[in-house]
Amino acid sequence: EPEVTQTPSHQVTQMGQEVILRCVPISNHLYFYWYRQILGQKVEFLVSFYNNEISEKSEIFDDQFSVERPDGSNFTLKIRSTKLEDSAMYFCASGKDRSSYEQYFGPGTRLTVT
């Protein structure tokens, strides 16, 4: 069964460094999403992406964040200058189309900022 994959599973970085989290969505999906979950808190929406542009973003997704689909398979989340409060589990998701309502999630990348 096709699945969303994410790399790395765990990333440790120093405050102020740039990180790129990578996701490979399901191949025939057209909608892509990033969510995050700070330890002990709710899963929060960050951004959705369709047709090579951002379609929705939350107030969390400020200028420090960017997303890109650099080729036909990868979908990346970049954090330009990490802060301690960026430490969280980051989930990528993809969906076939808006009407299906279903988003398929990857296993997550745990980001630890020290």
Added chain:
Amino acid sequence: GNSVTQMEGPVTLSEEAFLTINCTYTATGYPSLFWYVQYPGEGLQLLLKATKADDKGSNKGFEATYRKETTSFHLEKGSVQVSDSAVYFCALEDAGNMLTFGGGTRLMVKP
């Protein structure tokens, strides 16, 4: 804004016990409602969904009914198994196609 509230865990049950995990929501429109499950070390998996009032979503013995009058979407299972041990998330999706999640409820089933 939209919000989802679900009962805090952990919920600890013996095998074959009846499960209810409460979920209520606040939304401005008519959202679709979901239950996601997260097994240890894995991502979120869609368990079931309901897209309009009075719809019942069901999968793997789990059920939830979209109750507009009480703004609820409680998850139930008649007889839980050890393999059902996981974290369960209630969520809603509004017109913007983004999911709003509850805080998650950890279920532990003992043999």
